[in-house]
Amino acid sequence: EDEFDATEHQHQRYNPLSGQWILVSPHRMKRPWSGQEEASQKEDLPEFDPSNPLCPGVTRPNGEKNPDYKSTFVFTNDFPALLEDIPVPPESDDPLFQTRGARGTCKVMCFHPKSNKTLPVMSLTEISTVINAWIDEFKKLARKYTWVQIFENKGAAMGCSNPHPHCQIWASSFLPTEPEIKDRYLREYFVIYGRPLLEDYVKRELINKERVVIENPDFLVVVPFWACYPFETMIIARDSRVKRINNLTSSQIANLSAVIKELTTKYDNLFKCSFPYSMGFHGAPTGEMLDYDDLHWTFHAIYYPPLLRSSTIRKFMVGFELLCQAQRDLTPEQAAERLRNLDGKKHYSED
Amino acid sequence: EDEFDATEHQHQRYNPLSGQWILVSPHRMKRPWSGQEEASQKEDLPEFDPSNPLCPGVTRPNGEKNPDYKSTFVFTNDFPALLEDIPVPPESDDPLFQTRGARGTCKVMCFHPKSNKTLPVMSLTEISTVINAWIDEFKKLARKYTWVQIFENKGAAMGCSNPHPHCQIWASSFLPTEPEIKDRYLREYFVIYGRPLLEDYVKRELINKERVVIENPDFLVVVPFWACYPFETMIIARDSRVKRINNLTSSQIANLSAVIKELTTKYDNLFKCSFPYSMGFHGAPTGEMLDYDDLHWTFHAIYYPPLLRSSTIRKFMVGFELLCQAQRDLTPEQAAERLRNLDGKKHYSED
Ligand SMILES: O=P(O)(O)O[C@H]1O[C@H](CO)[C@@H](O)[C@H](O)[C@H]1O
Numbered sequence: 001e002d003e004f005d006a007t008e009h010q011h012q013r014y015n016p017l018s019g020q021w022i023l024v025s026p027h028r029m030k031r032p033w034s035g036q037e038e039a040s041q042k043e044d045l046p047e048f049d050p051s052n053p054l055c056p057g058v059t060r061p062n063g064e065k066n067p068d069y070k071s072t073f074v075f076t077n078d079f080p081a082l083l084e085d086i087p088v089p090p091e092s093d094d095p096l097f098q099t100r101g102a103r104g105t106c107k108v109m110c111f112h113p114k115s116n117k118t119l120p121v122m123s124l125t126e127i128s129t130v131i132n133a134w135i136d137e138f139k140k141l142a143r144k145y146t147w148v149q150i151f152e153n154k155g156a157a158m159g160c161s162n163p164h165p166h167c168q169i170w171a172s173s174f175l176p177t178e179p180e181i182k183d184r185y186l187r188e189y190f191v192i193y194g195r196p197l198l199e200d201y202v203k204r205e206l207i208n209k210e211r212v213v214i215e216n217p218d219f220l221v222v223v224p225f226w227a228c229y230p231f232e233t234m235i236i237a238r239d240s241r242v243k244r245i246n247n248l249t250s251s252q253i254a255n256l257s258a259v260i261k262e263l264t265t266k267y268d269n270l271f272k273c274s275f276p277y278s279m280g281f282h283g284a285p286t287g288e289m290l291d292y293d294d295l296h297w298t299f300h301a302i303y304y305p306p307l308l309r310s311s312t313i314r315k316f317m318v319g320f321e322l323l324c325q326a327q328r329d330l331t332p333e334q335a336a337e338r339l340r341n342l343d344g345k346k347h348y349s350e351d
Numbered sequence: 352e353d354e355f356d357a358t359e360h361q362h363q364r365y366n367p368l369s370g371q372w373i374l375v376s377p378h379r380m381k382r383p384w385s386g387q388e389e390a391s392q393k394e395d396l397p398e399f400d401p402s403n404p405l406c407p408g409v410t411r412p413n414g415e416k417n418p419d420y421k422s423t424f425v426f427t428n429d430f431p432a433l434l435e436d437i438p439v440p441p442e443s444d445d446p447l448f449q450t451r452g453a454r455g456t457c458k459v460m461c462f463h464p465k466s467n468k469t470l471p472v473m474s475l476t477e478i479s480t481v482i483n484a485w486i487d488e489f490k491k492l493a494r495k496y497t498w499v500q501i502f503e504n505k506g507a508a509m510g511c512s513n514p515h516p517h518c519q520i521w522a523s524s525f526l527p528t529e530p531e532i533k534d535r536y537l538r539e540y541f542v543i544y545g546r547p548l549l550e551d552y553v554k555r556e557l558i559n560k561e562r563v564v565i566e567n568p569d570f571l572v573v574v575p576f577w578a579c580y581p582f583e584t585m586i587i588a589r590d591s592r593v594k595r596i597n598n599l600t601s602s603q604i605a606n607l608s609a610v611i612k613e614l615t616t617k618y619d620n621l622f623k624c625s626f627p628y629s630m631g632f633h634g635a636p637t638g639e640m641l642d643y644d645d646l647h648w649t650f651h652a653i654y655y656p657p658l659l660r661s662s663t664i665r666k667f668m669v670g671f672e673l674l675c676q677a678q679r680d681l682t683p684e685q686a687a688e689r690l691r692n693l694d695g696k697k698h699y700s701e702d
């Protein structure tokens with residue numbers, strides 16, 4: 001038998017943040033594709049569209065008029081999945097029909113007054129303004145809510161219903177499933193090793209750097225060893241004393257702004273398109289959990305981009321993935337190498 | 352405060368098969384939609400397409416010629432994610448970089464020689480032939496492999512790269528993540544209550560039937576209490592002595608054929624389109640696990656259909672769903688009521 005070669009031979013990798021295994025089948029990159037192709041993005045968005053409810057000065061469907069905003073603009077989602085004051089379901093200890101309450105709020109934040117100014121083409125100062133707006137919202141919501149999820153769905157392929165650069169912030173009275181699992185795994189590691197898992201992980205990734213995409217003094221961008229999506233990345237704070245976004249110092253804010261600009265520029269340059277993804281930040285829980293131990297946490301961001309082969313060919317997480325286990329084609333090391341070698345300074349649209 | 356009303360007020364529901372919570376936000380059905388719409392299906396597929404590698408008599412890209420098959424046709428996937436004889440990665444006890452081996456095989460099964468004969472428009476006898484072919488393949492693979500996943504990705508929206516009616520069968524030397532979790536939860540319930548979880552669940556759903564879509568002597572079709580996808584359903588064997596697909600008696604095969612035809616007809620009639628979904632069967636593990644205790648298992652099928660509002664508007668599992676927790680809009684009871692009231696005998700194309 002041949003020797004094992006991770007770029008040729010299927011294998012599984014363990015995600016220590018979720019306890020789940022991922023099937024890696026790199027030889028599968030060789031198959032032809034005749035399935036659905038994504039509609040290619042409209043690349044020539046106008047700066048201003050009077051019919052777009054996220055633009056400055058436009059009246060939204062609920063009758064409210066947006067201010068003539070000049071940088072970021074935050075408002076409560078007109079159709080929130082989480083409302084603040086809502087009756088709670090009766091308690092039940094029936095193991096098959098368990099229900100529990102959910103309170104919360106959903107906000108929308110526009111990043112910029114211009115519809116065609118996505119993060120990679122914004123200036124570092126403009127991105128820092130966005131980060132500061134995230135911190136302001138986070139601080140307000142963190143007092144009241146157990147979890148504050150800042151996330152961006154970008155691109156029609158990720159269900160984004162509006163092309164104007166924006167994110168959402170959903171705050172909930174409960175710790176949702178994914179952070180609950182992560183909190184548990186981070187804590188177990190900390191109990192055994194006495195150090196935050198992601199602090200150890202960053203150190204280890206810096207040794208031979210095969211999965212490193214970008215490094216700067218405060219952040220490391222890697223395609224994690226256990227990545228599911230083809231070009232999935234994490235931005236990890238190098239100082240684990242940063243537990244939540246509001247712990248960032250002003251120099252860390254500047255460095256986060258720099259890696260966001262560089263990473264999203266590389267992403268757009270990969271397939272020469274406005275690269276779709278869902279991304280969000282994870283840090284220690286909030287609300288009543290602000291009083292809990294949070295030594296096991298390290299603040300980080302996760303990017304889940306669906307594209308696989310080109311601007312129109314995505315990886316579908318269906319069938320085997322839904323019923324059995326995540327599966328990926330190219331290896332995380334191959335994805336990291338491609339992202340690392342791309343220009344992170346000059347955006348393809350400047351050509 | 353008002354009284355709690357599950358069709359008006361957001362709440363969470365617990366999935367006892369996975370230990371995860373789902374956020375239900377029914378008031379959200381009121382929001383407008385301006386995001387991506389799916390390309391509508393080509394409804395007028397020809398019976399035969401000489402360029403389609405799944406059609407009878409066609410030569411596939413790898414040079415093999417399909418036989419002139421008359422009912423089902425099974426072959427090994429030309430681009431499998433799992434290969435049989437492959438070197439295994441070195442063992443490692445590093446908690447952050449764990450790798451393990453994976454062996455397996457991937458097969459493709461065509462259901463019918465005609466490209467336009469999807470399951471709802473096949474005869475009951477033709478569907479029973481498919482079920483018998485599933486059983487034959489399952490039996491062969493179950494001897495060697497720990498898990499045999501029969502699944503169908505249907506429709507371009509679910510990443511299906513070929514419209515000819517077919518499914519896939521992936522067999523693996525390991526118990527994949529989802530079945531591993533389900534095995535654990537089913538076992539825990541059995542240890543406490545002394546009965547299979549799904550046997551109890553079926554009994555409970557038959558009391559007021561608000562989530563029941565179809566019942567026949569051998570199977571119950573429900574929108575599970577904890578459904579994620581808008582019109583997700585389960586087909587559950589009413590007799591828990593059916594642990595795996597190969598335990599089905601001939602009358603159970605006939606009744607499974609009947610519920611598959613009725614359910615997929617209702618699905619197609621819902622939005623008057625060939626309804627996309629991923630579906631698959633789950634039963635007790637196989638291979639070396641054939642010798643394990645399997646009293647906690649009940650054979651069942653799961654359907655994950657992405658459509659939400661129409662043939663072109665789907666639910667996106669992105670952002671909050673990927674980073675935090677599954678979220679659905681209409682309640683499982685509302686979805687079940689719609690499916691229950693649809694015609695399950697006459698397909699919309701016959702109008
Ligand atoms: O083999 P297919 O049908 O081309 O591929 C499809 O199903 C597979 C199994 O669910 C997935 O891994 C692929 O992402 C999907 O496109």
Ligand SMILES: O=P(O)(O)O[C@H]1O[C@H](CO)[C@@H](O)[C@H](O)[C@H]1O
Pocket residue numbers: 153159160161386666667668669670671672678
């Ligand atoms: O609120 P939006 O952007 O219209 O909606 C989008 O993001 C939400 C949060 O991730 C998802 O629940 C929706 O399925 C998706 O379409």
